[in-house]
Amino acid sequence: MNSIQRADMAVIGTWRDNIRTDETLARKWFDKHGMTELVNDVVSRCPTKAIMLKETKDVCQGAKISAVAVNDTNSLEIDNGNCVRCMHCINVMTGALGTGVDKGATILMGGKRTLKIGDLMGTVVVPFLPLKNEEDYEALVEIAQKSIDFFAENALEHERTGEMIERIGLINFLEGIGLEIDPSMVSTPRTNPYVRTDGWDDEVAKINARKAAA
Ligand code: SF4
Incomplete structure (x- = not known):
C-alpha cells in the first residue's frame, strides 16, 4: 500500500496462477480457530468476495478454482479469476493457503x-x-x-x-x-x-x- x-x-511482487492449498494445514487451522473466525476473518474480508464457504468436504479444483476442505462438512472455494492478490487470506491461513508459483x-x-x-x-x-x-x-x-x-x-x-x-x-x-x-x-x-x-x-x-x- x-x-x-x-x-x-x-x-x-505477485503471482498469476492459482492460490495453492494444503488440506492438512487447513483442517489444523480450522480445529484451532473455528467457524466464526473462518467466516469473519477470512471469507467476509476478501475484498472481491472471491472466497466461498461450501457445505461439502468434496472439493472441486478447476482451471481458475482453488479449493480445500477445512473439516468433514465444509470447504473453501477460491475463484482465482476474481482474486486481486491482496494476500489477506494467505496471511491469516498461512500454509493452508499459499501464493501461486508463477x-x-x-x-x-x-x-x-x-x-x-x-x-x-x-x-x-x-x-x-x-x-x-x-x-x-x-x-x-x-x-x-x-x-x-x-x-x-x-x-x-x-x-x-x-x-x-x-x-x-x-x-x-x-x-x-x-x-x-x-x-x-x-x-x-x-x-x-x-x-x-x-x-x-x-x-x-x-x-x-x-x-x-x-
Ligand atoms: S488474496 Fe485477497 S483477493 Fe485473493 S482470495 Fe485471498 S483475500 Fe481474496
Whole structure:
C-alpha cells in the first residue's frame, strides 16, 4: 500500500496462477480457530468476495478454482479469476493457503503525496512482469531507465512523475516509454462527449490482435 501511495515507480511482487492449498494445514487451522473466525476473518474480508464457504468436504479444483476442505462438512472455494492478490487470506491461513508459483511483479507509476496537486495513487502500467532470469531483470531496469529519461525530458520543475502524467496524459507517457496501452488502464470514464477518432481502426486492430494472441 505504501508504495502505491508514495512511489514514482512501485514494483510489487505477485503471482498469476492459482492460490495453492494444503488440506492438512487447513483442517489444523480450522480445529484451532473455528467457524466464526473462518467466516469473519477470512471469507467476509476478501475484498472481491472471491472466497466461498461450501457445505461439502468434496472439493472441486478447476482451471481458475482453488479449493480445500477445512473439516468433514465444509470447504473453501477460491475463484482465482476474481482474486486481486491482496494476500489477506494467505496471511491469516498461512500454509493452508499459499501464493501461486508463477511469480513476478506488477509495476505501477505515479504514486505521490501532496505536492503541486493532491495525493495520487500509482497506476498499473505492467500488470505482470516475470522476474525469473537475467533478461527479466534487465527488462525491469529498462522500464525504470526509460521512465527516468522521459521524466528528465518532459517534467516541469518541482513535478513528480504522477503530476507529469496528470498533465500530459497517461497515453502520452506510456507511448513515450514504449509500453503497450491497454483499455483496462482507463481509470475514469471521459467526461467530455467529443472524441477524436483518428487512428481508431488501427487501435481496434491492435487490441484484437492482442486478444487473439492471449
Ligand atoms: S488474496 Fe485477497 S483477493 Fe485473493 S482470495 Fe485471498 S483475500 Fe481474496
